[in-house]
Amino acid sequence: MKNRDGNRIVLAILIVVFAIYNSIIYTKNTSASSAPLLSKKGIEGEKIWQKNNCTACHQFYGLGGYLGPDLTNLISNPIKGEEYAKAIFNSGIKSMPKFNFTTQEKNNLISFLKEVDRTGFYPNKNVKFKSNGWVSIKYK
Numbered sequence: 001m002k003n004r005d006g007n008r009i010v011l012a013i014l015i016v017v018f019a020i021y022n023s024i025i026y027t028k029n030t031s032a033s034s035a036p037l038l039s040k041k042g043i044e045g046e047k048i049w050q051k052n053n054c055t056a057c058h059q060f061y062g063l064g065g066y067l068g069p070d071l072t073n074l075i076s077n078p079i080k081g082e083e084y085a086k087a088i089f090n091s092g093i094k095s096m097p098k099f100n101f102t103t104q105e106k107n108n109l110i111s112f113l114k115e116v117d118r119t120g121f122y123p124n125k126n127v128k129f130k131s132n133g134w135v136s137i138k139y140k
C-alpha cells in the first residue's frame with residue numbers, strides 16, 4: 001500500500017513538472033523575429049509566383065518541379081539577372097509558358113526573386129573541409 005502511494009506522488013510530481021516545463025516552452029518568446037521576411041512588393045511577387053504555379057516547373061534550393069531551372073540565385077547570377085528574368089516572363093521559352101504580366105507585376109516578381117536570392121546560395125559551393133573534420137559553410 002505504501003509503495004503505491006509513493007508511485008502516485010512520483011507521478012503527480014512528474015505531471016506538475018511536465019506542465020510547468022510545457023508552459024515555459026510554449027509561452028516564452030523565441031529569438032526568431034516575427035518581422036516579415038518579405039517586403040510588401042516581395043509578398044505581391046510571391047502571390048504571382050503562387051497563382052501561376054511557377055513551382056510546378058522551378059525550384060528554390062533544389063525543391064520544386066524539374067522542368068525548368070532552379071531560380072534561387074537567378075538575380076545575382078552575373079550572366080542572367082533582373083533584365084534577363086523580366087524578358088523571359090512575358091516571352092516564354094521552350095516549355096515555359098508566355099505570361100502577360102504588367103510592368104508592376106514583373107517588378108513585384110523581381111522583388112520576390114531578389115529577396116529569395118538574398119537568403120543564401122544554391123548549390124552552396126562555399127564549403128571548406130577543415131583538417132579537424134569540421135566543415136565551414138559560408139552563408140549570405
Ligand code: HEC
Pocket residue numbers: 048049052053054055056057058067068069070071074080084085088089093094095096097099109
Ligand atoms: C510549364 C513549366 C513552367 C512554368 C509553369 C514556369 N516556367 Fe519558367 N521556365 C520553364 C523552363 C522549361 C525554362 C527553361 C527554358 C530553357 O531551357 O532555357 C524556364 C525558364 C525560366 C527562367 C529563366 C531561368 C534561367 O536560369 O535561364 C525564368 C526567370 C523563369 N522561367 C521564370 C518563371 C516564372 C516567374 C514562372 C511563373 C510566373 C515560371 N517561370 C513558370 C518552365 C516553366
